[in-house]
């Protein structure tokens with residue numbers, strides 16, 4: 001099996017990106033930041049109340065020496081973030097006073113610093129829900145140009161070396177978008193193809209999954225996947241995107257030959273796009289548990305600048321790995337400030 005995460009870590013270390021970590025009261029964050037700095041993975045930046053950082057550092061007996069720290073309450077930080085947040089959200093009813101208060105929240109402060117270019121990326125979610133992590137990013141950083149849907153992908157490292165890229169796949173969306181429309185599903189396919197190029201260093205072969213293969217069944221859900229496939233192909237003509245197809249036609253060359261004779265993927269898909277969040281989330285967990293596969297994610301994609309989410313069960317090692325992914329995405333997927 002190729003060491004995808006090892007390659008991502010090595011490429012990230014060469015970039016020395018500033019990665020903001022706004023969950024400073026969580027010792028796992030402090031341990032990961034320490035390791036990221038000591039091992040030269042990135043330049044971690046703790047964003048939050050200084051007393052919380054100190055307490056968490058003391059709880060895990062970890063030194064903060066040399067780690068950059070930003071307090072959202074510090075006057076110049078608060079002023080710049082509040083002004084930005086007010087300008088971006090005044091049309092949504094946010095007042096100057098409300099913005100002044102809102103940016104004290106480290107997740108909001110970090111999203112503002114990301115937008116302003118002080119940070120290259122942010123990583124949070126060990127102590128906050130996906131919704132809480134994503135909301136400030138959606139409100140402040142917003143979508144990448146040409147993309148209207150933020151979603152997420154999982155890097156799946158399976159023991160099935162004859163499938164995907166030596167057993168490695170991207171699955172999407174398994175973490176963000178509950179019921180995508182055809183347009184949103186097309187965006188998910190395109191952003192995941194871009195993520196596959198970045199993480200797996202390979203040409204994406206994208207399968208748009210359904211319970212139907214090439215018209216074998218008729219249903220509005222099948223129509224949605226078929227429309228999404230057409231839209232994605234029109235929007236990204238340089239990427240191999242095919243559908244609708246069942247997962248066996250995506251993964252098994254013999255089945256593809258029978259069910260999809262004209263396929264360019266030929267049963268060698270390395271990117272699986274699920275029709276909705278139920279299917280994606282259930283599929284990644286089944287593969288993780290039944291195949292003993294590595295599952296890294298949800299790795300947020302489609303934002304104009306990089307903000308990544310963590311599982312609340314994340315270990316310091318998981319956070320360290322996601323810092324590496326964030327640094328890499330920041331180099332290749334960030335819009336200029």
Ligand SMILES: CC(C)(COP(=O)(O)OP(=O)(O)OC[C@H]1O[C@@H](n2cnc3c(N)ncnc32)[C@H](O)[C@@H]1OP(=O)(O)O)[C@@H](O)C(=O)NCCC(=O)NCCS
Pocket residue numbers: 092130131132134135138139143148149150151174175176177178281298
């Ligand atoms: C992503 C999520 C947090 C968005 O929640 P929401 O309640 O729609 O958020 P808000 O209404 O505050 O939206 C904020 C802004 O982002 C936009 N937005 C919401 N979801 C978006 C998406 N996926 N892509 C792009 N923009 C999005 C909204 O339109 C809104 O824009 P505006 O305020 O500028 O008009 C929500 O879809 C969610 O919780 N998803 C499931 C995540 C989850 O629980 N995963 C668990 C499985 S791992």
